[in-house]
Amino acid sequence: MKPQSDALILQTGETQSLPFWKDKSWKHYPFAYKGAEEQFTLPTAIGWHPGYESQSWDIEAYVKAKESGKIYTFVHIYSYNAMGKLFGFSCRVLNVADIAEKKRYVDRRYHFRPLPGIYKPPFDVTQGNMDITYHPRGSNVDRWYPKKDSSGNVLPFEFHLEASSNPKSAVRTKLSVDVEALKPPLLDGGMDYRGTLTMFGQPNTFAFCLSPRVKVQGTLEIAGKTEHIEGVGKVGLQWAPKQFGSKNKPIKRIKHQYLGGNLSNGWDFGLWRQYDTLRYNRLLPFSGIFALSENNTMLTTNNYTFEPISYYQNRVWPKEAGPIFRTAPKNSYIPHAVRLIVPEWDADLVISHVLEDNTQAVFVEYFFGPVEITGKVRGKEVYGLGFLEGTKLFYQEHEFTEMMRNTLKNLPDQAFIGTRSEIQRKLNNDLEEILTAVQVGDKPRAKELLNADLAFISENIKVEMTGAPAASLADLGRDFMSRL
Numbered sequence: 001m002k003p004q005s006d007a008l009i010l011q012t013g014e015t016q017s018l019p020f021w022k023d024k025s026w027k028h029y030p031f032a033y034k035g036a037e038e039q040f041t042l043p044t045a046i047g048w049h050p051g052y053e054s055q056s057w058d059i060e061a062y063v064k065a066k067e068s069g070k071i072y073t074f075v076h077i078y079s080y081n082a083m084g085k086l087f088g089f090s091c092r093v094l095n096v097a098d099i100a101e102k103k104r105y106v107d108r109r110y111h112f113r114p115l116p117g118i119y120k121p122p123f124d125v126t127q128g129n130m131d132i133t134y135h136p137r138g139s140n141v142d143r144w145y146p147k148k149d150s151s152g153n154v155l156p157f158e159f160h161l162e163a164s165s166n167p168k169s170a171v172r173t174k175l176s177v178d179v180e181a182l183k184p185p186l187l188d189g190g191m192d193y194r195g196t197l198t199m200f201g202q203p204n205t206f207a208f209c210l211s212p213r214v215k216v217q218g219t220l221e222i223a224g225k226t227e228h229i230e231g232v233g234k235v236g237l238q239w240a241p242k243q244f245g246s247k248n249k250p251i252k253r254i255k256h257q258y259l260g261g262n263l264s265n266g267w268d269f270g271l272w273r274q275y276d277t278l279r280y281n282r283l284l285p286f287s288g289i290f291a292l293s294e295n296n297t298m299l300t301t302n303n304y305t306f307e308p309i310s311y312y313q314n315r316v317w318p319k320e321a322g323p324i325f326r327t328a329p330k331n332s333y334i335p336h337a338v339r340l341i342v343p344e345w346d347a348d349l350v351i352s353h354v355l356e357d358n359t360q361a362v363f364v365e366y367f368f369g370p371v372e373i374t375g376k377v378r379g380k381e382v383y384g385l386g387f388l389e390g391t392k393l394f395y396q397e398h399e400f401t402e403m404m405r406n407t408l409k410n411l412p413d414q415a416f417i418g419t420r421s422e423i424q425r426k427l428n429n430d431l432e433e434i435l436t437a438v439q440v441g442d443k444p445r446a447k448e449l450l451n452a453d454l455a456f457i458s459e460n461i462k463v464e465m466t467g468a469p470a471a472s473l474a475d476l477g478r479d480f481m482s483r484l
Helices: 013-017 397-409 420-439 443-460 473-483
Strands: 054-065 071-083 087-098 103-114 123-125 132-134 142-148 154-164 173-181 196-199 202-222 225-240 254-263 268-276 282-292 298-301 305-313 333-342 347-353 367-377 380-390
Touching: 054 202, 071 123, 087 173, 087 202, 154 202, 173 225, 196 268, 196 282, 202 254, 202 268, 225 254, 254 367, 305 397, 305 473, 333 380, 347 380, 397 420, 397 473, 420 443, 443 473
Parallel strands: none
Antiparallel strands: 054 071, 054 225, 071 087, 087 103, 123 132, 132 142, 142 154, 154 173, 173 202, 196 202, 202 225, 254 268, 254 380, 268 282, 282 298, 305 333, 333 347, 347 367, 367 380
16 A cells, blocks of 8 residues: 555546546536436536425545645535425535544534525525535635636536635634546446435435546645645535435434545445344445446446444544434444455455544434545555445444454454464354343343453453554443443
């Protein structure tokens, strides 16, 4: 893997020799994929959609500062939701992270409105193109609008974003960047679904990346200090007939994970997973992976494995990022690192979080964090950058046994004091019996076994071999015990 500083700008060096870099044949308006014109014809598809209760626009990016050499990430989201004719809920998020300092600067603003058809949130979104003005009371105005040439003609797939935090923020942040698509749109689910999916139980949800790989260039100001930045990211959009909670009842039932990544071989991909938490996390449609290859060929498959390697726990939600409604206990876990295998693409990738704290609640508990990617695609080593987000938190009894198994499986050989196979066999057998005891209502037996296993773990596994901030096997066992 290349050093993080070199891996950051995935639009230089060898990347410029890849086929997509010189291909600009797609960069025109109107733009549509054959067979998906009704759903996605640009620029109309990226503007306002009258009659749809849920609509969102987001951009996330990795950038490098010219002056300091620091690496930052930012996420910027507009989300509009009308819960029928009686109530509206919208939000805007600006989340900037200093990777070196491991600091996040979050500006999250909610707008609740009765009778949303009459009392509108402070968003103005035009039809026909992505031109958004955000004008909250007592704060600066944000703009996200198409760029134009000297004659006033719209430049296809090029935009400018101006966004800043609340003047009352403890640390002020301001973003001013040009955004230019380097690759054509990527439909969620690829052409098999034409970007029209079922999300959170709601059919006819439209989702796609305006571009899965955009060049970002401009300035970032933090606490009065301005730096010139350049990097890579993606722009995504969604809209749905009803707000997403309308089919997700109870609200804690359907949870999701989404991974978007840019790879050094010119590939860009997205992964959607939706879990039915009331049926032992059975996957729900749509759950699949899709990509644009180095020559802009769109690919999709549901044949893949997504296995967490390690986990970590956010015990305390930061005040500025806490949820309005809790759907899980505080000692919930999220994946720290995962392994993604896609046989059809001969891909074997490891995705690892860059920051320990990735909490970013928007309505319920939510995590949204930058990741680094390493591995191979079609026999060649790749590195990459991306973001992993989701509402899926792990805290149920069957999830604790799964987390402990996965953590045990991925410990290095040096972590074991004694014969690895014998230690693993005993613990895996005990975990199966513990879960069975829980499911038949015999919690005393489950506690007895788990307590004995915690003592066994302390004698046979080196805690220091678990790389922080990932939870150790003992950490998981103790939290499992408190859950029983």
